[in-house]
Amino acid sequence: MNRIAISDVRKTFQLKPGQSVVIDGHASDRIPVLSGVDLDIRKGEFITLVGPSGSGKSVLLDIIAGLTEPSSGFAAIDGHKVTRPHQETAYVFQQYALFPWRTALQNVEYPLEVRGVGRAARRVKAQHFLSLFGLTGFEDRYPSQLSGGMQQRVAIARALSTDPEVLLMDEPFAALDAQTRDILQSELLRIWEQIKTTVVFVTHSIDEAIFLADRIVVMTARPARVKESIDVDLPRPRDIEIRNSAAFNAYRARVWDALREEVRKAQQDWALASAYNA
Numbered sequence: 044m045n046r047i048a049i050s051d052v053r054k055t056f057q058l059k060p061g062q063s064v065v066i067d068g069h070a071s072d073r074i075p076v077l078s079g080v081d082l083d084i085r086k087g088e089f090i091t092l093v094g095p096s097g098s099g100k101s102v103l104l105d106i107i108a109g110l111t112e113p114s115s116g117f118a119a120i121d122g123h124k125v126t127r128p129h130q131e132t133a134y135v136f137q138q139y140a141l142f143p144w145r146t147a148l149q150n151v152e153y154p155l156e157v158r159g160v161g162r163a164a165r166r167v168k169a170q171h172f173l174s175l176f177g178l179t180g181f182e183d184r185y186p187s188q189l190s191g192g193m194q195q196r197v198a199i200a201r202a203l204s205t206d207p208e209v210l211l212m213d214e215p216f217a218a219l220d221a222q223t224r225d226i227l228q229s230e231l232l233r234i235w236e237q238i239k240t241t242v243v244f245v246t247h248s249i250d251e252a253i254f255l256a257d258r259i260v261v262m263t264a265r266p267a268r269v270k271e272s273i274d275v276d277l278p279r280p281r282d283i284e285i286r287n288s289a290a291f292n293a294y295r296a297r298v299w300d301a302l303r304e305e306v307r308k309a310q311q312d313w314a315l316a317s318a319y320n321a
């Protein structure tokens with residue numbers, strides 16, 4: 044069964060007065076970002092989304108989240124068109140986006156509080172999710188007293204505390220050092236294997252995309268559509284060592300093959316844009 048259906052989604056932004064981009068060698072005050080994205084995502088599937096910088100991956104997540112309206116086409120969750128933010132969807136951003144005036148526990152409790160969950164029940168739930176991420180003992184720390192990796196664990200615990208049907212993650216580990224990133228990828232998989240929520244995860248890292256995914260969706264350069272959908276047939280649960288396997292290496296080559304030409308096109312696009320602006 045499909046949890047998310049994305050049907051012929053197009054998005055063009057109108058730029059502000061005085062702003063322009065170069066499209067096919069001509070200056071334009073409109074920027075077409077998505078040009079007919081079709082994608083069905085199964086219930087419980089872990090999708091990673093890769094594509095050149097500026098190809099509209101974040102815009103696509105925003106459309107699924109109901110934060111941005113498509114210019115045409117639609118995204119639907121469980122057969123219902125998304126028209127506004129949905130309680131069953133949680134979003135984790137690259138920057139931890141925690142409330143600095145709330146402790147770790149209070150941050151995780153926040154969405155439960157908004158949903159009217161009673162004080163005792165939300166405390167138990169928040170403590171449970173913090174413990175899943177190894178944060179027992181840090182409940183009373185404020186974000187400024189936590190490392191980047193710990194802050195992002197709190198942000199993910201907060202997102203999961205409401206048992207969302209859809210978890211959207213926009214480069215959530217990009218700001219972390221390589222070791223913390225590896226650890227958090229494994230932690231996320233361990234927890235996802237227990238809860239099996241549907242995940243759409245944007246990343247620039249090919250290794251991260253392969254390690255996490257059931258399926259990698261490769262986007263073209265802007266205006267983007269789906270270039271290729273690659274099933275990742277690696278056994279689960281996955282250990283970080285799997286990255287040294289021949290099968291993993293073959294996926295690396297395959298994803299890069301799909302991406303290479305798009306990255307080149309995107310770079311040309313930017314080169315043209317800077318030539319124009321100069």
Ligand SMILES: Nc1ncnc2c1ncn2[C@@H]1O[C@H](COP(=O)(O)OP(=O)(O)OP(=O)(O)O)[C@@H](O)[C@H]1O
Nearest residue numbers: 056057058074076095096097098099100101102103
């Ligand atoms: N509100 C907006 N108004 C105008 N243009 C926008 C707006 N939001 C996004 N864009 C443009 O849409 C394009 C796609 O942006 P988006 O952030 O989705 O790309 P991305 O693939 O996530 O990039 P990156 O990988 O670098 O994070 C960019 O060129 C961006 O400038």
